[in-house]
Amino acid sequence: MSNGNKNDDWLKGMKSLLIITSIISLGLIGFYAFYTRGIISSKQSDWAAFGSFLSGVFSFFGAIGTVGVMILAIKQFKVQQAQIDDQNKRQDDFESRQQKKWDKENEMLNFQKFLLHKTEFKKLIKDIESSDDFPFEIKNIDKLYALMFAKNSFEETSYAYQPQDELDFFDMCKHRLDEAIRFNYRPMDNTPQAAFREIKKFRDYLFCEGKNRQCVGDILIDNRSSGINVFEQDKTFKQLLSLIQRLQDFCGNTLPIQPTYPGHKTSNNLENYALSSQCEFSSAFKPFQGLKELIELQREAKNHFTDGFNINVSQLENKDYIEKIIEDFQHGITVFNSDEGNPNELEWKLKAFKAKVSNAYKIPVTWHT
Known part of the structure; x- marks a missing residue:
């Protein structure tokens, strides 16, 4: 049984006791009046006795009332405390729901931030690849x-x-x-x-x-x-x-x-x-005639010129570009020979490349000495 129910029972009991006490008190007063025959006494001692009688009766009423007030105050305190506890609980529930909502929103924001960052990274990679x-x-x-x-x-x-x-x-x-x-x-x-x-x-x-x-x-x-x-x-x-x-x-x-x-x-x-x-x-479209000879020519060129010659691989199927390569290598050989004064291995590599591509691309072979 809860404290509230106990207080209600106490109040009911006090109310019943007060009614019973009132009936008894009225009965006693009536008996006193009958005993004294209803004659108003002129004796001070009689009035003193009557006052003592009333004082005892109403003191008892006062005690009962005091206890009742105390019980009522306790009940009101319990009710207020219950209301405060209920309000606190509702507040805690609200804050908990609000926090969960914020956590969910924050989680969604972090998720979107992660996806956006990764998307930007992939966009960067695709831009590089393009x-x-x-x-x-x-x-x-x-x-x-x-x-x-x-x-x-x-x-x-x-x-x-x-x-x-x-x-x-x-x-x-x-x-x-x-x-x-x-x-x-x-x-x-x-x-x-x-x-x-x-x-x-x-x-x-x-x-x-x-x-x-x-x-x-x-x-x-x-x-x-x-x-x-x-x-x-x-x-x-x-x-x-x-x-x-x-x-x-x-x-x-x-x-x-x-x-x-x-x-x-x-x-x-x-x-x-x-x-x-x-x-x-x-190789593109068809095997490139002279690939091995061109690699050997470039390797030999690097023995004389640190980085060799610049070759645009996307143009190696173009007859005009191949002729330009031959001219560039021939010019380099001419410059080198003017310094060294003797033919060198680079010249023989160029001749081998020219011989290989002359048939494939109908490039006329002209030897420079």
Whole structure:
């Protein structure tokens, strides 16, 4: 039984007791009046006795009333306390519901922020891939995003670069670039196969693979263009470095990443690999006549001119462009011979290339001595 019900029972009991007491008191007063025969006494002692009688009766009434007031006050206090508790409960329920609503809204905002940030990242990657000069496509954008923003999730998103605990993405990019350059520009220290493997490692770390294209000089991996062209070694490094720098700009990373070339730069390791039996090429439309001879010519040129000659692979099916290549190489040989005074291996390589393409493209062979 609750305290409120107990108080109600007490009040009912006090009310009944008060009624009974009133009846008894009236009966006593009537008996007193009958006993004294209703005669008004002139004796002071009689009035004193009557006053004592009334005092006793009304003192009892007062005691009952006091107890009743106390019980009523307790009941009112309990009612007020119950109202306060109920109000507090309703307030707590309201605040709890409001907090849940805010948490839900905050969760939705974080979710939208995460999706928006990831969408912007994918948009950046697609923008990079859309360039005709960029020979790669990113095969796993989600993994690349996770490497750069390791702590981002639906609950919390930061626009700043967040390296994984055990791996710093951009430090590793710098390391891969340095290793690829070291292996490819110091052929006396490394095998051609190792040099190509380091370029591939650098490419793979960025989740890159070659676009579905066919350019003369593209090296194949698993019957697909690797995006690495035997005539565009420097361009490959610049393209991958450009990708890294765009990623740094997106996340605010400021680590300086630049190619560090050896003091004595030679760069014919990729040509050596291309001429090995392990290498397979793709070519546009039809096999390019003179590819092997052109690679040998470029390799020899790099022995005399650090970076060799610039070759536009997209034009290697064009007869006029091939004639221009021959003229450029011939001019270089002429300049070199004027300094050295003797024919050299470069001249013999050019003759071999001219002989190969003369039949395929009907280019007249004219020898310069």
